[in-house]
Structures are given as C-alpha cells and as structure tokens.
Amino acid sequence: MNISTSVTTPTVAQPAMDSSSGTTSTAKPESAPDRAPAAPAAPQASTTVTLSPSAQAAQEASETPQETAREARGNDQQARRLVAKQAELAKMYAAN
DSSP states (O other), rough: OOOOOEEEEEOOOOEEETTTEEEOOOOOOOTTGGGGOOOOOOOOEEEEEEEEHHHHHHHTOOOOOHHHHHHHHHOOHHHHHHHHHHHHHHHHHHOO
C-alpha cells in the first residue's frame, strides 16, 4: 500500500532590514495607503511524501476506530478487513 500526503509550506514575508541602523523593521512605509492592492500570491509548491511500510503500519496502528470506519466507507480495503474482523470479534463476545 502506498500512502501519499501533500504538504504545502506557507510563504512568510521577511521584515525589512534598515541599512543605516542594522535593525529590522516591520512597519509599513508612509506611502502604503497610496499603493495599489498587492497582486495575488503565487501558487504554493507542494511536496509528496511516501511513507515506508513500517511507518504505514505505525500510522494504521494509531488510528481511532472512527478513522478506520471512515476509511472503510471510502473503499480502503485494509480498513474494511479490520472492521469486518472487529465485527466478528464483537459477535463472538456478545454470544458468550
């Protein structure tokens, strides 16, 4: 099973460096109100992460029953097998 996760990293504006005093300033310039609105931000880059089999097993083991049920409804075959197994065990314990 191959799990991929898309991760986006937000771009953070850096404060301006005042060359005369060597300090940073986050204040807007005096002419800021006269400026036109900023252009839309450029699309953010995304990274695909592939988990190793042992990391996948650890992630599956730490899932809550609600997460497993949601994945089973979404056609996750491993989750479906686990939900079926849990249902069989519940029947066995209910019968005793």
